[in-house]
Amino acid sequence: MSVRKIIVGLKRVIDYNVRVRVRPDGSGVETDGVKMSINPFDEIALEEALRIKEQGKADEIIVLSIGASESQQQLRTGLAMGADRAILIETNENLDPLSITKVFQKIISQENPNLVILGKQAIDNDNNQTGQMLAALLEWPQATFASKISLNDTKAEVIREVDAGLETIEINLPAIITVDLRLNEPRYVKLPDIMKAKKKPLDVIAFGDLDITPNDAIKILNTEPPEQRQKGIMVDNVPALIKELENKGLI
Amino acid sequence: MNKILVIAEHNGTEINGSTNKCVTCASKIENCEIDVVVFSKNGDILASKAAKIDGVNKVIKIDGDINEFSLAAIIAPQIKHISSDYSHIFGPSTTFGKDLMPRVAALLDTNQISDIMEVITSHSFKRPTYAGNAILTIEVAKSEKIIATIRTASFTAAENNNNANIDTVSHDIQLPDHTKYISLQSGKSDRPDLQTAKKVVSGGRALASEENFKIIYELADSLGAGAGASRAAVDAGYVPNEMQVGQTGKIIAPDLYLAIGISGAIQHLTGIKDAGTIVAINKDEDAPIFEVADIGLVGDLFKIIPELKAALDG
Numbered sequence: 255m256s257v258r259k260i261i262v263g264l265k266r267v268i269d270y271n272v273r274v275r276v277r278p279d280g281s282g283v284e285t286d287g288v289k290m291s292i293n294p295f296d297e298i299a300l301e302e303a304l305r306i307k308e309q310g311k312a313d314e315i316i317v318l319s320i321g322a323s324e325s326q327q328q329l330r331t332g333l334a335m336g337a338d339r340a341i342l343i344e345t346n347e348n349l350d351p352l353s354i355t356k357v358f359q360k361i362i363s364q365e366n367p368n369l370v371i372l373g374k375q376a377i378d379n380d381n382n383q384t385g386q387m388l389a390a391l392l393e394w395p396q397a398t399f400a401s402k403i404s405l406n407d408t409k410a411e412v413i414r415e416v417d418a419g420l421e422t423i424e425i426n427l428p429a430i431i432t433v434d435l436r437l438n439e440p441r442y443v444k445l446p447d448i449m450k451a452k453k454k455p456l457d458v459i460a461f462g463d464l465d466i467t468p469n470d471a472i473k474i475l476n477t478e479p480p481e482q483r484q485k486g487i488m489v490d491n492v493p494a495l496i497k498e499l500e501n502k503g504l505i
Numbered sequence: 506m507n508k509i510l511v512i513a514e515h516n517g518t519e520i521n522g523s524t525n526k527c528v529t530c531a532s533k534i535e536n537c538e539i540d541v542v543v544f545s546k547n548g549d550i551l552a553s554k555a556a557k558i559d560g561v562n563k564v565i566k567i568d569g570d571i572n573e574f575s576l577a578a579i580i581a582p583q584i585k586h587i588s589s590d591y592s593h594i595f596g597p598s599t600t601f602g603k604d605l606m607p608r609v610a611a612l613l614d615t616n617q618i619s620d621i622m623e624v625i626t627s628h629s630f631k632r633p634t635y636a637g638n639a640i641l642t643i644e645v646a647k648s649e650k651i652i653a654t655i656r657t658a659s660f661t662a663a664e665n666n667n668n669a670n671i672d673t674v675s676h677d678i679q680l681p682d683h684t685k686y687i688s689l690q691s692g693k694s695d696r697p698d699l700q701t702a703k704k705v706v707s708g709g710r711a712l713a714s715e716e717n718f719k720i721i722y723e724l725a726d727s728l729g730a731g732a733g734a735s736r737a738a739v740d741a742g743y744v745p746n747e748m749q750v751g752q753t754g755k756i757i758a759p760d761l762y763l764a765i766g767i768s769g770a771i772q773h774l775t776g777i778k779d780a781g782t783i784v785a786i787n788k789d790e791d792a793p794i795f796e797v798a799d800i801g802l803v804g805d806l807f808k809i810i811p812e813l814k815a816a817l818d819g
């Protein structure tokens with residue numbers, strides 16, 4: 255038996271090369287005219303799903319995004335990379351992780367995938383929650399921070415990047431896997447694939463139709479830039495460095 | 506009264522310093538009582554170590570073969586089981602806590618607060634987003650149980666001079682068998698742990714080979730420091746992954762940080778900006794690392810490091 259269907263989450267975020275600027279009024283970060291892309295960890299998740307399918311171990315890959323209408327651009331990119339179809343849950347609200355998790359849960363109950371691959375975190379809010387929460391609500395196993403995934407029949411063996419080194423666990427399918435940076439290098443999209451992707455199905459569902467009440471218990475009061483470190487002094491040689499360190503009581 | 510439960514991180518024999526840091530964070534909350542829970546196979550020794558952490562009211566020890574490997578899917582339901590008395594449940598924002606705490610939050614039908622870096626009130630906190638480039642001040646409704654990970658680099662470790670009571674708790678809740686621990690591959694080293702070391706020496710791409718990294722290890726040993734690396738050095742295969750310092754590796758706050766042959770990519774700087782004193786040694790005087798370094802020295806690291814080591818050993 256192989257993995258029948260894989261769902262991959264794709265989030266539209268500020269491109270990782272953009273230097274993020276906090277708005278002077280503390281209302282958030284500047285997004286006007288800023289380049290947007292697929293969250294890099296999600297791109298790695300999709301690449302892994304594509305490789306699993308190319309090895310003949312999966313039949314269908316669905317990319318799922320939750321966000322404003324513009325997220326269709328990122329879903330089209332996912333289709334151009336090789337996903338089979340896309341679903342956008344459209345909302346202009348900035349949803350909390352638990353509500354996003356409940357959206358995934360609902361789509362999973364309709365689609366019945368036996369593997370869900372997500373980025374370990376999105377590089378905007380840096381929450382690192384959705385995969386673990388989804389596994390909890392579905393009562394599925396989770397393998398977070400994956401740097402290698404091996405699938406066999408009804409199980410996955412996953413190497414996880416943990417603080418102490420590389421941990422290997424074995425999980426039963428269906429399962430949630432969240433991916434880390436070193437899992438793979440995502441492919442580039444080729445022009446003919448972009449043309450082909452335009453014909454692939456992309457369903458848009460209004461968030462309001464899913465009957466999920468957002469959790470608004472956490473309010474953001476302010477956004478500010480971090481405190482900057484001050485530039486220090488330059489020394490000319492090792493004895494001068496030693497003297498400075500001794501003066502600070504560090505050696 | 507705010508009752509706070511801290512989930513202990515350990516490796517089977519030692520309580521990780523991240524636990525002490527969580528206790529420090531918890532102690533910033535007004536009118537609080539802090540309990541620590543230890544899940545392990547046989548936690549007698551671990552619990553007695555946790556009971557030493559200053560500020561701890563009581564240690565809860567939950568033993569079982571199933572708790573041997575700290576698997577999130579196994580521990581989360583047990584935390585839920587003992588959660589009702591607590592207003593706050595904290596874990597460290599290490600890979601252990603990041604794996605576990607969202608699973609706990611979802612079981613309790615609430616969101617997690619990720620990476621608390623500052624406590625303002627019992628229900629208001631600061632946390633970083635956008636790789637530390639935008640700091641949020643958030644407020645949580647008083648009705649909500651607070652499940653959070655604690656950004657360990659933002660808090661000092663509580664000392665170990667306490668003697669708290671230990672409660673042994675048993676339960677018969679059904680736990681899943683869908684997750685099996687296989688192994689841990691770890692670059693064993695006698696050097697101080699990166700995340701708790703007072704001094705850290707890191708090398709970058711300029712070291713140019715796995716062999717050359719020896720001079721970083723030797724300098725670290727002369728200083729009694731932990732050894733780290735930039736992502737470029739890890740990706741080039743000079744050192745194992747767990748040595749990576751930075752946004753996608755370990756976020757650290759040693760008293761002294763030596764960045765050697767590291768240019769200072771944003772993602773690396775995010776991992777060290779809470780360090781006490783940053784020393785940068787680099788042959789490129791325009792390297793961004795000098796913008797944040799307290800002390801900079803321009804030159805050839807292969808000449809400077811042996812000289813520095815000789816002076817330290819002298």
